[in-house]
Amino acid sequence: MSERIPVARPWITEHEVHRAAEAAATAWHDRAYYYQAAFERAFSDHCGRRYAVALPSCTSGLHLALAALGIGPGDEVVVPDITWIASSAPVSYVGATPVFADVDPASWCLTPESVDAVLSPRTRAIVVVDLYGDMPDWDGLHALTKDRGIALIEDAAEAVGASYRGRRAGSFGIASAFSFHGSKTLTTGEGGMLLYDDEGLNDRCLRLRDHGRAPGDTMFCNEEVGFKYRMSGLQAALGLAQFERLPELVKRKQDIFGWYRDAFAGTAGICLNRTVADIVNGYWMVTVILDPRLGWTKEQLIPAMKAEGIDTRPIFYPLSSLRAYAETPAARAAATRNAVAYRLSPYGINLPSGPDLDRASVLRVAEALTDLINKLPPERKQNNDARGPWPVTGVV
Numbered sequence: 001m002s003e004r005i006p007v008a009r010p011w012i013t014e015h016e017v018h019r020a021a022e023a024a025a026t027a028w029h030d031r032a033y034y035y036q037a038a039f040e041r042a043f044s045d046h047c048g049r050r051y052a053v054a055l056p057s058c059t060s061g062l063h064l065a066l067a068a069l070g071i072g073p074g075d076e077v078v079v080p081d082i083t084w085i086a087s088s089a090p091v092s093y094v095g096a097t098p099v100f101a102d103v104d105p106a107s108w109c110l111t112p113e114s115v116d117a118v119l120s121p122r123t124r125a126i127v128v129v130d131l132y133g134d135m136p137d138w139d140g141l142h143a144l145t146k147d148r149g150i151a152l153i154e155d156a157a158e159a160v161g162a163s164y165r166g167r168r169a170g171s172f173g174i175a176s177a178f179s180f181h182g183s184k185t186l187t188t189g190e191g192g193m194l195l196y197d198d199e200g201l202n203d204r205c206l207r208l209r210d211h212g213r214a215p216g217d218t219m220f221c222n223e224e225v226g227f228k229y230r231m232s233g234l235q236a237a238l239g240l241a242q243f244e245r246l247p248e249l250v251k252r253k254q255d256i257f258g259w260y261r262d263a264f265a266g267t268a269g270i271c272l273n274r275t276v277a278d279i280v281n282g283y284w285m286v287t288v289i290l291d292p293r294l295g296w297t298k299e300q301l302i303p304a305m306k307a308e309g310i311d312t313r314p315i316f317y318p319l320s321s322l323r324a325y326a327e328t329p330a331a332r333a334a335a336t337r338n339a340v341a342y343r344l345s346p347y348g349i350n351l352p353s354g355p356d357l358d359r360a361s362v363l364r365v366a367e368a369l370t371d372l373i374n375k376l377p378p379e380r381k382q383n384n385d386a387r388g389p390w391p392v393t394g395v396v
């Protein structure tokens, strides 16, 4: 049998290996923050932001942003129902309440309408996710929130390389967070970056991320209890080397999407990530939503693809359906309101999208998927969804 195809894998060359080795030998004492500073500058320049702060993860970046904005108990923060839990968990860390809004059937991101439907006098912020490398209607979200004192926080974890109307992911809202987890387009193994423009916010974040001491403090004088959120020099050196190859990494993601699109051309019942005029999609993960009439759910498809030697992942279950949130009033309300999230989620999988994939592997994945959906699934389940199947219209 041919080699197993993983769903995600970084693309590491000699350049990254060299930089990491250099950091292991030199990034100590006076140079302990040399690579972090260079990596931060590269990202703030790239995104057109005044400040960037390198962190251990995107999760810590979202936590820091919410904490620095003073969001806490009694406040509500809107999050999309379809996303990784890292978008919403930090809302709970600060003691605020996540409110799950529905997503758009084409971008799979929040819409101004779905957000508007859940705003309340207690809404303080919205965590807007650029899902799978696509971008939501940022202009509409800004227009909705700008006069209401509601902060937009961009979760750009999946969107490096994407842009909306000529503006790069990482430049939207009051603050933006990237992830450099091993599965992401640009990786440091684990890592993240928070970007913003406001000087006061920068001061607050720098104190909070370093155990509540003032930047530059050498006397261990903690002014409040904070967190310890820093990136190591080794990670930053790896990240800087990956950043220098960013155009190549993003182009490969776009090539991989193009190979899939061509391979599925003419296959009925398959809807891929959208491609629209004023958005550059970063295509972090090529994603397929199947027409429910094919009879295949993601739970049936994932093991069937695995049997063909191909790893795939489910698109996210609605957060409001997870045990982590079940039985909370916000989750119960979301489960009856968020029709699109609940209709899309059972039928979506992410296909192998690692930047080291070649065209032959993509063709093998597309052929395996096409063969499977031309057959009936192993055990055909009754569609018990009272709302009926979601009509998939965006056939490629």
Ligand SMILES: *Cc1c(COP(=O)(O)O)cnc(C)c1O
Binding pocket: 056, 057, 058, 059, 060, 083, 084, 086, 087, 129, 155, 157, 158, 178, 179, 180, 181, 191, 192
């Ligand atoms: C990966 C991811 C995160 C979390 O990133 P970490 O660096 O693992 O904290 C957050 N949000 C989304 C949408 C992600 O895909």
